[in-house]
Amino acid sequence: MNLLLENIAKHVSLTKEEQERVLSLVTLEHFKSKKILLQEGDICTHSFFVIKGILRSYTIDENGVEHVVSFACPGWWIADMYSYLSQRPGQLYIEVNEDADVVLLSKENQEKLYKEVPKLERFFRILIENSLVANQQRLIDNMSFTAEARYDKFTKKYKDLIHCLPQKQIASYIGVTPEFFSKMKARLLKKQS
Amino acid sequence: MNLLLENIAKHVSLTKEEQERVLSLVTLEHFKSKKILLQEGDICTHSFFVIKGILRSYTIDENGVEHVVSFACPGWWIADMYSYLSQRPGQLYIEVNEDADVVLLSKENQEKLYKEVPKLERFFRILIENSLVANQQRLIDNMSFTAEARYDKFTKKYKDLIHCLPQKQIASYIGVTPEFFSKMKARLLKKQS
DNA sequence: TTTATTTCTTAATCCAGATTAAGCAGTTCT
């Protein structure tokens, strides 16, 4: 649970009382691998902060193909932002990739926090800013680079994560089929030697 | 200039004095078509709010190919968010598509506004939230849909804009070459009849 | 342990979209 307070402390400093207030408005839960925390059509009532384990968000398109939107490991937030912000049914799935301890913050309680601890408005703004920048970069990368270059970027950015993920999920994240990804990887191995 | 205050009023309500303070910290400028407001390597010191005309942001990749990131018409903000937030050199170009009246807000003055009119922290958070959601949707669309479906979405979303844009820019935005875009459009015309 | 189920790989074939190239119309500049 300290991880959450440390995370906040990186961007704004709270008094002991404010910290207590934050903790009183969130809950900690444990989820087993493969548990689905959110489905297409659901309204995203909570955002999730990962303490331990890994979560993953994805969409399923009209052909039944899964597209990974993001991974969240300890210290990261994850939610269907469209649904969470608008409180309308969303299109994202959020699933547990590896047994996880997760902090839940409800939309209601977040609004409460904004009022009671206005500093947190700043904190969440910064989170969203970072998320926007990362997202925009990924969009540009997808338009500018080949699958190979995208994979290269991914390995550098998520060095630790990479060994914990089934490679079909990595393939999906960088935007290729598992078959092509497998071929590409084999090609890269040959190149190196 | 009213457009700016209306834009703010949609999300937070300011007193007359607060409005005055906002206006005192921004400047209005006119730019001619093709004027480049920001280049790769520049630090983005201002964000731009379009009163009249159209701006466009894009990157140029290592092969010299341009990728349109966004269009901004009246009532929209535009900036290189990575560079603006981090005050580091960015990769985006921002160019005038059509003679434009633009409100400039410097990073400094924005910080000043956050302190003097904390309500604006909320306003800008909401802006960024919306921008994040739109961006994420575009990422999902790019992964899930064919060029044709993406074009279809684009025409619906930017009905008015579409007639003001050279189609090579539309092609770039949806992520195809102008040649392919031209072919696709011809194909669509045949289909309809 | 055996059986299912899922994941990964390899290979053949296919296709959306890129590349190259050329011609044409409209603008802008002398």
Add this chain to the structure above:
DNA sequence: AGAACTGCTTAATCTGGATTAAGAAATAAA
């Protein structure tokens, strides 16, 4: 008016990556 750009189109060819299919390896279930 002519020259020089820039934008759009068409067509031929090419390729990154998809699709289909089938087998091997690894996990999970019974």
